[in-house]
Amino acid sequence: MLKNPINLFDITIYHNNCSGGRQILIDLGKRRFVKYLLFADLYFPQGFSNMAVPLIALYFIDIEIPIEYITLIIGIGSIPWIIKFIWSGPIDKYVHKGRKFFVFIGGLIGAFSFFILYFIDPLNLIILFAIILFFSQIGQTLLDTAADAWAIDVSIDKDRGKINAAMNIGKIVGTILGAIVLTFIAQTFGHRYMFIIAGIMILICVILPSVIAEAKKIIRKQKVRELFLKEFKKKYVKLLLLLIPLAGMGYGIFNSGIDIYAKNILELSDFQIGLLIASASAIAIPGSIFAGIISDKFGRKKAIYLFAIPGAIFVILMIFSDSVTINIIIVFLISFFSLGANAAGLTFYMDATNPKIGGTQFSFYTGIANLGMGSAGMITGSIIVLLGYDYMFLITGLICIPPLILLHFVHIRN
DSSP states (O other), X not given: OEEEEEEETTEEEEEETTTSOEEEEEETTTOHHHHHHHHHHHHHHHHHGGGHHHHHHHHHHHXXXXXXXXXXXXXXXXXXXXXXXXHHHHHHHTGXXXXXXXXXXXXXXXXXXXXXXXXXXXXXOHHXXXXXXXHHHHHHHHHHHHHHHHHHHHOOHHHHHHHHHHHHHHHHHHHHHHHXXXXXXXXXXXXXHHHHHHHHHHHHHTSGGGGEEOOOOOOTTOOHHHHHHHHTTSHHHHHHHHHHHHHHHHHHHHHHHHHHHXXXXXXXXXXXXXXXXXXXXXXXXXXXXXXXXXXXXHOHHHHHHHHHHHHHHHHHHGGGOOOHHHHHHHHHHHHHHHHHHHHHHHHHHHHTSOGGGHHHHHHHHHHHHHHHHHHHHHTHHHHHHXXXXXXXXXXXXXXXXXXXXXXXXXXXXX
16 A cells, blocks of 8 residues: 655655555656646557557458448447447446556557457458457557546646647557558558557557556545436536537548548558558647647637538538549548547537546547447448448538537536
C-alpha cells in the first residue's frame, strides 16, 4: 500500500512502507504538458493498431473475398465500440482500483488478440478470424473507456477542449504511422505481419501510464445505475441520444468506403493508400488543434458548425471529381474538417457528462456514436454494390444535415 506522498517539484514521490523502497510517479496536477502527452499516448493505439482493421479490407480484396463480406467482417470488429459502455459500469463501480488498472487489462487483451490473428487464415477460418478481431476490439475499447474516464477525472472546463485535441492528435499521429508502417509491412512481408506490429505497439503505449500518479477516488456506496438513469431523464440528454448516432453514420459510410474506392477506382497500391491515409491524417492535426482552441474560447456548438458543414460539402463534391489529384485534395479537406468537428463534438459530449459516472455516461455517448458508424459501415459494401460510389458519397453528405439541425436545440445545463 502506498502511503505518505511527498511533493518534490513536479514529481510526486510515494514511500512504500511494506518494501522499504519507493516509487516515483509524475503528478498530472503539476505537469500539464504530461497530462496532454498521457492522453495522446493512450489514444495512439486507436490510430496505429486499429489501422490494421481498415487495412483488412485491402487484405481481403487481395485474397478475393467479396466486398459485401469485407465490410460485414470489419463491421463485426466495430461492435465492441458500440457496446463499450458495458465496460464503463465496472470501471466506475470499482473506481477505487483506479483507471490505470483497466487501461492495463484492456491493453493486454487487445495486444494478444492481435497476435492470435497472425496465425488465422481468413479464407478457411473466416468466422474464427471475425471472433478474434472482435476480442481485439474489446481490449481496445476497455483501454479507451478507462482513458476517457481518466480524462474526465483530471480535466477542467478551461483545458477540456485541449485535452480532447491531444487525444485526437494522438490518434491521428498513430493513424499516420500505422498507415505507413503497417501498409509497408503488409506489402513487403505479408498482411498477417501487421497484426504482430499492432499488438507490440499497444504494449508499448501502456508503459507511460505506469509512471503517472493517479488520485484514486473513494466514493461511498456509489449507485452507478441510479445516477445513470437520472441523467437520461434530462431533455438535452434525450436529444443527444438522437443526434450522436446520426452524426456517426456519415463517418461510418465514408471511412468504410474510401479505402475500397481508392483501391478499385483510383487504382492505388496498398502502400499508396497507406500514404494517402497518413497524409490526410497529418492534415487533420491542425484541424483538431483549431477546433479544440475554438471550442474552449467561443463555444462547442460554433466549433462543430464551423468544421462539420464544410466537411459535408466536400464529401458531396467527391461525386463531381474525375481526377485522381482532385480526389486526393478533397479527401485531405474532408479529413481536416471532419476530425476538427469530431474533436469539438467529443468536448461537447464531455460537457454533457456527470463526472460521478464519467466513464459510464461518456462511453455511452461514444458507444452510440460508434453504433451509427458501425451500422452504417456494415452496409457500405451493399450500398456500393447496389448504388455505386457516387450515391455512397451523396448519402454520406446528406446524413450530416439532421444532426446539425438537432444540435441547435441541445442546451446543456451543468
